[in-house]
Amino acid sequence: MKLNPGDVLLVTKEASVQFTEPMSFRLIKVVTDWITYDGWLWLDGYQLDAKGTATAKRRIFVQRTGLRVLTAAVSDGRIRPPQRHP
Template sequence: MNQRQIRSGDILYLTRSASPQFVRPIFVRVIRVLTDWHTYHGWCWVDVYQLDARGDAVDRRSLYVWCEGVRWRTAAPVLAARARRSAPRQEVSA
């Protein structure tokens, strides 16, 4: 059982495990969890920004997801890869 709560600012990777609507997985950044909207147990409504391949917000959406099926990311993969490329390279002495 997943004990972590979805919070504002979280970056989530949504696949079919979060909802059948995500045939194509997407990355989103959570704006807020809509706690006053009624749902089935274990499901929630979230306001999110959908992120593109560069990690930029391209659309605002309200999504209905199974909380146990979401996957957390600290940053979109492209943003992490961009940070690695910009880090100075270390010389290896032989």
């Protein structure tokens, strides 16, 4: 899974044990200048409330396999609405 600035991610305990309560997180960037364990990432972004409003800027350390993209950003940085399934 490729992560892009503007993606809204669901961060849960599957990503890291510190996230016992699920958190929506709008990605600013994947921090690539820090060495981490295989499969782990440092991410810069905004913690979002239930309305999608940024409430805090954060840097989090998570496992890539535990992340889920809720809303993907399009290549020009705009937010693409989630796919609706009947």
